[in-house]
Amino acid sequence: MRSCKPFVKEEELAVIRHAFDFAVTVQKDDIYDPGIVHAMKIAKIATDEIGLGASSIAAAILHNIIDSNVVTLDQLRKEFGDTIAQLVSGYSKLSQMPTDRISLQSDRFRKLFLTVVEDIRVILIKLAHRVYDMRIIEQLPEKKQVKFTNEVVHLYIPIAHRLGLYKVKTELEDLYMHYAHVDIYNSIQEKLDDTRDKRTQFIDEFIDPVEKELKKQSIGYEIKGRPKAIPSIWDKMKRQDFELEQVYDLFAIRIILDSTPENEKSDCWKIYSIVTNIYPPNPKRLRDWISSPKASGYESLHTTVQGANNKWVEVQIRSKRMDEIAERGQAAHWRYKGFDRKEDADVWLGQVR
Numbered sequence: 001m002r003s004c005k006p007f008v009k010e011e012e013l014a015v016i017r018h019a020f021d022f023a024v025t026v027q028k029d030d031i032y033d034p035g036i037v038h039a040m041k042i043a044k045i046a047t048d049e050i051g052l053g054a055s056s057i058a059a060a061i062l063h064n065i066i067d068s069n070v071v072t073l074d075q076l077r078k079e080f081g082d083t084i085a086q087l088v089s090g091y092s093k094l095s096q097m098p099t100d101r102i103s104l105q106s107d108r109f110r111k112l113f114l115t116v117v118e119d120i121r122v123i124l125i126k127l128a129h130r131v132y133d134m135r136i137i138e139q140l141p142e143k144k145q146v147k148f149t150n151e152v153v154h155l156y157i158p159i160a161h162r163l164g165l166y167k168v169k170t171e172l173e174d175l176y177m178h179y180a181h182v183d184i185y186n187s188i189q190e191k192l193d194d195t196r197d198k199r200t201q202f203i204d205e206f207i208d209p210v211e212k213e214l215k216k217q218s219i220g221y222e223i224k225g226r227p228k229a230i231p232s233i234w235d236k237m238k239r240q241d242f243e244l245e246q247v248y249d250l251f252a253i254r255i256i257l258d259s260t261p262e263n264e265k266s267d268c269w270k271i272y273s274i275v276t277n278i279y280p281p282n283p284k285r286l287r288d289w290i291s292s293p294k295a296s297g298y299e300s301l302h303t304t305v306q307g308a309n310n311k312w313v314e315v316q317i318r319s320k321r322m323d324e325i326a327e328r329g330q331a332a333h334w335r336y337k338g339f340d341r342k343e344d345a346d347v348w349l350g351q352v353r
Helices: 010-026 034-048 054-061 073-080 082-095 102-116 120-135 142-162 166-180 182-194 196-216 230-240 264-278 320-328 331-337 342-352
Strands: 221-227 251-257 301-306 312-319
Touching: 010 034, 010 054, 010 073, 034 054, 034 120, 054 082, 054 120, 073 082, 082 102, 082 120, 102 142, 120 142, 120 166, 142 166, 166 182, 166 230, 166 320, 182 196, 182 230, 196 221, 196 251, 196 264, 251 264, 251 320, 264 301, 264 312, 312 320
Parallel strands: 251 312
Antiparallel strands: 221 251, 301 312
């Protein structure tokens, strides 16, 4: 309730509270039953990380209530109305879909998956559930581990990617690789740890002249420097048959601007000009997603430049608004536009399909 308070109405907070009280009551044999804790954690991911609204949060709290045969769909409808009942019912249908052979025909299955669901929020609640499952994957029975990781790699990572939920997608990729290829994951992690001090020094030195120029021109900004995610590094190593030390752009710097919507594009190109005046760019590695955003809504300007010791660094340039969309995808819009209107959901699901 605290997480979503800034985005929902007072009466909607009451619905979330009611969903919790109701879920606890129907599980009254043991108020400390992990079922309610599990449901709360999924609801928290749904609001904090996917950006869903009150109906979805209530449905996440109640997601497995009709499967447990304690409550019927009609009872749920009387208690919470059509929308929440439909979300819970849709979730139940989705859970019953056979995903054992999904890897053999994942494209076809994803289309079927998106067609079976009438409301996109059902998929997003399920996505929140799989994020939770992957975080505790080692605590689950082996059969569930195989089923869930299979679904994640063939279904939920591609869906999160298409929906522009990049933060969720990156975490799922990381958790999956840690589970499925633990030796490779740990080997890359160790090499990154061994070189952390050198990398930090390199990034600090790389940023320094850029920051000086931004301050000189009185540009409001934030700079984040980080190594690429481990799955992304491994992917490059496989595709290009490289050792870790040879990976083209192991470092990524993000420059986030304070800019007004009407000046965003010109401000981003201004920063591009500042960066490429200091460091020579690779013209083949320029990606302009501010003139033509990706289908998911992602907007950013990417360039790869040569820093000290001929090391390549990817620089991502974007405004605060663009950064929020890049991190949270459509969730950044839903929060403010009121995604709980069904007609918005229908139009958007049509586009995703």
